[in-house]
Amino acid sequence: MTEGYIKFNCNWMLKQFPFQEEVYEELEAARVKLRNLGLIGMYPDGIGFGNISVRSSGGKSFIITGSATGHFEKLGQIHYALVTGYDFEKNSIFCTGLTKASAESLTHAAIYESLPEVGAVVHVHCFWLWERLLNNCPTTSAEIEYGTPEMAYAVGELASGINGKIIVMGGHREGILAFGSNLIEATTEIINIYNRYKND
Numbered sequence: 001m002t003e004g005y006i007k008f009n010c011n012w013m014l015k016q017f018p019f020q021e022e023v024y025e026e027l028e029a030a031r032v033k034l035r036n037l038g039l040i041g042m043y044p045d046g047i048g049f050g051n052i053s054v055r056s057s058g059g060k061s062f063i064i065t066g067s068a069t070g071h072f073e074k075l076g077q078i079h080y081a082l083v084t085g086y087d088f089e090k091n092s093i094f095c096t097g098l099t100k101a102s103a104e105s106l107t108h109a110a111i112y113e114s115l116p117e118v119g120a121v122v123h124v125h126c127f128w129l130w131e132r133l134l135n136n137c138p139t140t141s142a143e144i145e146y147g148t149p150e151m152a153y154a155v156g157e158l159a160s161g162i163n164g165k166i167i168v169m170g171g172h173r174e175g176i177l178a179f180g181s182n183l184i185e186a187t188t189e190i191i192n193i194y195n196r197y198k199n200d
């Protein structure tokens, strides 16, 4: 464990939140596309990867795929959580739902916080693409680990200073982030770059 490591803290209220059918369907459509490319899924050891979120009605809150849902082909509304608050310094989030929010919620929060115009964030895993994009796209320092307040700060800072909509997580092997004004835009960003490099 790294020195100064602060454990991720999830303050979870076990209760279904109001979830618009339309928003749920948008999330599912985006997730299916990413999952079909293997950008969201599960490793052979049973650990899930990849998560997507959408900002909730212009506020600070957002709806995100639940923790440990990567192996499901399709998700029900019960597999999503609403993040209602967060504290980067304490590495903690507040969420409501029948599933806990993803442990990577703070990274999503950092982008929403930095860029008010962003409406959706997708976080995918893909080793070969990560290797190709590493230090070619804006990349967080290799020393900053996944799930730390430092990662959230680094992502937030990078997001506010770049023209593109892709961030590579240098210290989170395979981890790539894409964002956009809505889910279609965020998903298209990552799929376009995936297709561009796929046949190289």
Ligand SMILES: [Zn+2]
Residues within 6 Å of the ligand: 049, 050, 104, 123, 124, 125, 172, 175
């Ligand atoms: Zn990840």
